[in-house]
Amino acid sequence: MSTAERTFTDARAWARTGTQLFVDAVSGLDEDGFAAPSALPRWTRKHLVAHVAANADALCNLVHWAATGEQRPMYASADERAAGIAKGPTLSAAELRTWLTGSAERLAEGLDRLTDDQWRHEVVTAQGRTVPATELPWMRAREACVHAVDLGTDVTFADLPDGFLAALTDEIRAKRDLAALPEGPLPEVTAWLAGRPHTLADAPQLGPWL
Incomplete structure (x- = not known):
């Protein structure tokens, strides 16, 4: 399969699959499990869970942009993105699970509400790329799927x-x-x-x- 053959339907399904894999991977972790190192250098699983939760929140900003036309960047600044990751170790396992599942649900609901016209509206990614909103599920799929592996559980x-x-x-x-x-x-x-x-x-x- 080439990138040209990747469909919007594919990306939406992969985003759901990746998010569920990630949520399931952390569901059985206790405090020590959350505090353990992830497969990413210098990041614990708490850092990684916070990053994926904050990513969903950031993509919700782009969903809002696509739905309303009001420009709302993923992150107000690079510092805001870093602060979201750094917040992870300060939270308990329960707080991180709540943030992770809540942000994922808000993103899924926001995507489900977009109309055909709104899906075609252009937004700007954190890397400065201008893309149609139809790219948002693929962006989420990459984050959720790859980072589900990075958790270092059994995925x-x-x-x-x-x-x-x-x-x-x-x-x-x-x-x-x-x-x-x-x-x-x-x-x-x-x-x-x-x-x-x-x-x-x-x-x-x-x-x-x-």
């Missing part, structure tokens, strides 16, 4: 939908401007492209992505 790239992995591989490959990919199972190739741990032999090391 792996092999647990993510094949179509999502193919679309993500296509996107990162283009971003990294790679002419060829190493041979191997799709989940491992995607993990390698994303700068995550993988089992591919002799694959060159890549820098972080997302």
